[in-house]
Amino acid sequence: MIIDEKVIMFPPPPPYLSSTLTLNPPPPFSPTALPPPKPTLTSFPPHILLQIVYSSFPQSPGVDQGKLERQRKTLFWLAGSLRLVNRAFYIACMHVLRSTYLPLYQSLIRTPYSSDPFPSTSPSPPTSTPTPPLQTIQRETPILDRFIALKVREDVFVDDSELHLEREDMFRDLFDLSQPRSRLEDLVRTYGVREGVITLAPPGQYVPSSSSSSSSYSSTSTSSSTLTTTPSPPTPPRPSSSFFWSFKKTPQPLPLPPTPPTKKITPLPFSTLSVSFNIRKVGLVQQMSSEGGRKRTIVEVRREGREERLEVAAKRIVRELRGVLSA
Structure with missing residues (x-):
């Protein structure tokens, strides 16, 4: 058996102890340590981005096109x-598009x-859920x-070809039906919210408006003040030489008839309504x-012809709707 002298002369190494090692904790996370995001075209402020869009319009005629055709x-x-x-x-x-075509639309x-x-x-709907910004x-x-999308297409077609003729009735359905219906x-909505x-809240999330609560409060306070300030009938003068005056009873005022309870009107959500x-x-x-x-017609009123203004028809619809909801 051969014994190595090095093993006998040198003692074994000490055992591994984790407590003897001092590990430094990692540095805290700092957002500044991350590289900044690369700037893009959409990261510009809105007014600078709008100026860039305006700068995309050509200001000089082309080889075979004029300045207006290029724009x-x-x-x-x-x-x-x-x-x-x-x-x-x-x-x-x-x-840019709406400001350009709005005068022609009107x-x-x-x-x-x-x-x-x-x-x-x-107005904005009184709800806690965020609405899409667009x-x-x-x-x-x-x-x-819709008018803008149709008009820009027709303008380009007219500029590209002399054979393309713009139809006179191209916007007929838009301004005879769609525009007055949406305006109505x-x-x-404006008159209905006021009454x-x-x-404007979504279905199932009705929030009473301040106008309705204030109107109900004013009507209640007015009726209560009327009841409290109702003057009593004047007492007739008592004659001094009347023997039977003490046996007469002073006429009492008749009690007011009780006011019937008014039915609480539950407003309809505008998102479910159409005309x-x-x-x-x-x-x-x-x-x-x-x-x-399925859909149901709540109110239907007659018009006085094409010459009737939309404001008159809207007020008549709201008046009939109030009668239906309070019935």
Whole structure:
């Protein structure tokens, strides 16, 4: 048996102990340690992005096209390509397109009708759920966008070929039916919210409006003040030489009849309402289910012909709707 002298002379190494090792904890996470994101075209502020879109319009004529023809092609490119990239480009492109074609759109409105695709005070639904930023509660705004999509296409076709003739009745359905119907829906929404018969909240999330509560409070306070301040009938003067005066009873005021309890009106959500529009009559239609189920006509009123203003028809619809809900 051979024994190595090195093993005998040197003792074995000490055992491994984890406590003898001092491990430094990793540094805390810092967002500044990450590299900054690369700047992109859509990361610019909205006003700079809008200026870039405006700069895309040519300012000089081309080889075989004039300046206006090139700009109309740029509008067609904005409507058909650039606005579909993302949300930032959509907002910038629609700002340019709507401001360009809005005067022409308003000039084609039929005589007794009105138009307001961009109201000064746009109401927002009183709900906690966030709404998509590109959706608008104004029903006439999509009609303007539909007109823009049709007009930019026709302008480019007319510039490209002399054989393409623009039809006179191309916008007939748009301004005879779609525009007055959507405008009437906006007016019904405005008057209905004011009267407390329509709410902007989604179905099942009714939030009472301040106008209805204040009106009910004012009516209650007015009636209570009327009851408390009702003057009592004056007492007739007592003659001094009347022996039988002490046996007469003072007439008591008759008690007021009890006021019948008013039925609480539950407003209808505007997202489920639409308007049926024709020359002779208009009606308010409600969709019963969100999956495109059956519809029912709530109110239907007659029109006085083509010369009747939309505001008059909207007020009549709201008046009839209030009578139906309070019945």
